[in-house]
Amino acid sequence: MGNAPGREERGPQTLPRERSQFGDKLTAHLKRKKKEEEREKLLETRYTNLVVRYQETVDGGYLAPYGTYKAFPDYDTLVVKLLITERKLAPFYSPLDDFDETWTQEELLVVLMNNLRLFLPNRTAEDEEIDDADDHKLHKSQTLMKRLEQKQKLKALIERTIKQQKKEQLRYNHDRQQAFVSENGSTRYPSIPSNDLLLALYGNAIECPICFVYYPPHMNYSRCCEQPICTECFVHIRRNEPHPPHDVPEEEATDPESLISLPANCPFCAMPDFGVTYTPPLLICTGIQGSCAPAEFSIYTRNDLVIEEEEGSSKPKTRARAISAAISLSHSGMGSPRNSVEAGLARSSVDAGLVRRLNDGSAASSNTNLEAPKRRGSLAASAPGVITTDAIQPDWETKLMSARARIARRSAAATAIHASSLIIQGDETSDIDRRRLFRRTGSAQEQLAIEERMIQQAMKLSLLEEEQRQHTERARRGE
Amino acid sequence: MSSLPKRIIKETERLVSDPVPGISAIPHDDNLRYFDVAIQGPSGSPYEDGTFKLELYLPDDYPMCAPKVRFLTKIYHPNIDKLGRICLDVLKNNWSPALQIRTILLSIQALLGAPNPDDPLANEVAEEWKSNEALAIATAKSWTEQFAKEGD
Ligand SMILES: [Zn+2]
Ligand SMILES: [Zn+2]
Numbered sequence: 135m136g137n138a139p140g141r142e143e144r145g146p147q148t149l150p151r152e153r154s155q156f157g158d159k160l161t162a163h164l165k166r167k168k169k170e171e172e173r174e175k176l177l178e179t180r181y182t183n184l185v186v187r188y189q190e191t192v193d194g195g196y197l198a199p200y201g202t203y204k205a206f207p208d209y210d211t212l213v214v215k216l217l218i219t220e221r222k223l224a225p226f227y228s229p230l231d232d233f234d235e236t237w238t239q240e241e242l243l244v245v246l247m248n249n250l251r252l253f254l255p256n257r258t259a260e261d262e263e264i265d266d267a268d269d270h271k272l273h274k275s276q277t278l279m280k281r282l283e284q285k286q287k288l289k290a291l292i293e294r295t296i297k298q299q300k301k302e303q304l305r306y307n308h309d310r311q312q313a314f315v316s317e318n319g320s321t322r323y324p325s326i327p328s329n330d331l332l333l334a335l336y337g338n339a340i341e342c343p344i345c346f347v348y349y350p351p352h353m354n355y356s357r358c359c360e361q362p363i364c365t366e367c368f369v370h371i372r373r374n375e376p377h378p379p380h381d382v383p384e385e386e387a388t389d390p391e392s393l394i395s396l397p398a399n400c401p402f403c404a405m406p407d408f409g410v411t412y413t414p415p416l417l418i419c420t421g422i423q424g425s426c427a428p429a430e431f432s433i434y435t436r437n438d439l440v441i442e443e444e445e446g447s448s449k450p451k452t453r454a455r456a457i458s459a460a461i462s463l464s465h466s467g468m469g470s471p472r473n474s475v476e477a478g479l480a481r482s483s484v485d486a487g488l489v490r491r492l493n494d495g496s497a498a499s500s501n502t503n504l505e506a507p508k509r510r511g512s513l514a515a516s517a518p519g520v521i522t523t524d525a526i527q528p529d530w531e532t533k534l535m536s537a538r539a540r541i542a543r544r545s546a547a548a549t550a551i552h553a554s555s556l557i558i559q560g561d562e563t564s565d566i567d568r569r570r571l572f573r574r575t576g577s578a579q580e581q582l583a584i585e586e587r588m589i590q591q592a593m594k595l596s597l598l599e600e601e602q603r604q605h606t607e608r609a610r611r612g613e
Numbered sequence: 614m615s616s617l618p619k620r621i622i623k624e625t626e627r628l629v630s631d632p633v634p635g636i637s638a639i640p641h642d643d644n645l646r647y648f649d650v651a652i653q654g655p656s657g658s659p660y661e662d663g664t665f666k667l668e669l670y671l672p673d674d675y676p677m678c679a680p681k682v683r684f685l686t687k688i689y690h691p692n693i694d695k696l697g698r699i700c701l702d703v704l705k706n707n708w709s710p711a712l713q714i715r716t717i718l719l720s721i722q723a724l725l726g727a728p729n730p731d732d733p734l735a736n737e738v739a740e741e742w743k744s745n746e747a748l749a750i751a752t753a754k755s756w757t758e759q760f761a762k763e764g765d
Contacts, residue, residue, distance in 0.1 A: 203677065402709070
């Protein structure tokens, strides 16, 4: 208040129409700015959530992906974190590249010590293919510049994320080492998994049929055909990009409403609306919302299991493997929604079976009283316990909208190009050729620069106008 | 360049250790995502006894998106255009990450054995296939003879 009083003389009635136009423009601009800030904040949160932290552990796995896929995934990190801590989706486990059933437990432990990492090493921001689909640059210089800026910001964000992840890896390495050598390591580093836990998890590792690396056997299972799939693969499966109907080539689509976006199909049986179920391991419940810390997990201290020392054990380590075997059996094709009556029954019968097996010391023998639970059968996408791809990728609608807007803009631009005399070549020139043509002649570049200047000027004007508008507004209110 | 995903390494190994009859796929030394492919024309088809060269490239987000495959050998087929591009649903919207290089190449081989002129990519070829199948098959045979025989 009270600043720049000299402007009052200009009065509100000199620029009524322009003022309101610029005012609208500015409001829109500020709105966009705010939206942009919100978007950036969301993005920041998302990337923070993509860092694997070893203390954030559920049943020996983690809340963020290892990085088997080059690109950082696109899923809703908050939803997935929640689903994992609620044991409705398998945690992200560190994968093993190779696995051999004939390894002894000592051998397996050595392999695990040497190979389990929180995340894929040597990841760089250069690996990130940053989406740039909106490539019809003419007439949209402002959007283009903004996208370039966003791209830079995203790259910086990814670099920060990778740095953060490296720190977490170092902390993990350090703590694991300390937990191993120090006297009360398991109490000082409760989130470092015990050997028993590692063996119980990886003793019967299975290969994910999509990424070809090995994971603990309690994977997610497809709702329709009960095939295993690791959580990292699951979060990378998403709807196809919105696309025109089959017989229309991408570049020739002109009707925004004709664009199709369908829920992802099951990768294994092509059933529409892909979803998975997950049953947590019966005997492992560590970390967040678990019954003990990962360091405390021991097959010897579970008092609901009757375990006796094996006499003169030639195989001193079959027990953890037996647990692992029981887990793997209880998971092969079951995956019924947890907390159901059946799950409770299955739990007690598997526990009993396990005790018998442990007493037998026969982890590998297949003919025991431990029955594999009945196959679950196919479930509807809406059945309780089913997590669909759409449920963790809720942004498909936004994507469809922007793809539609893109087509609408493109056909408008194409019409404009036709009308102007910019086209040198004949009518058969495709959209792509046209774009190439412009790039080569450089006219697009020039146009860009001019438009940029114009926009900057308009922005400056509009800011001035807004300042004045506020001023006169205040004057009118008599402040 | 960052390291190759385990899946690609293992698929390549398995293609070597357990090859598909009538199909070979060999990665380039300097780019392990780029394969030289050769497919034998299925017997009983106009492409019989022909060896068709293709290129196959695994994009960065493979296996979440389909490999890019293109015929290098000239071929007369209603679902393959002049540039060697292939109209095959599993290479486009029906791609599934559970499919592999092996299964894709088998599908392409099957496509040679069962042309589908109702879903064409090469329109003139499809027209000919529909209006005069005998002639179209003869043309396909002669192209096979001309372009797809070893010893060039
Ligand atoms: Zn996987
Ligand atoms: Zn299925």
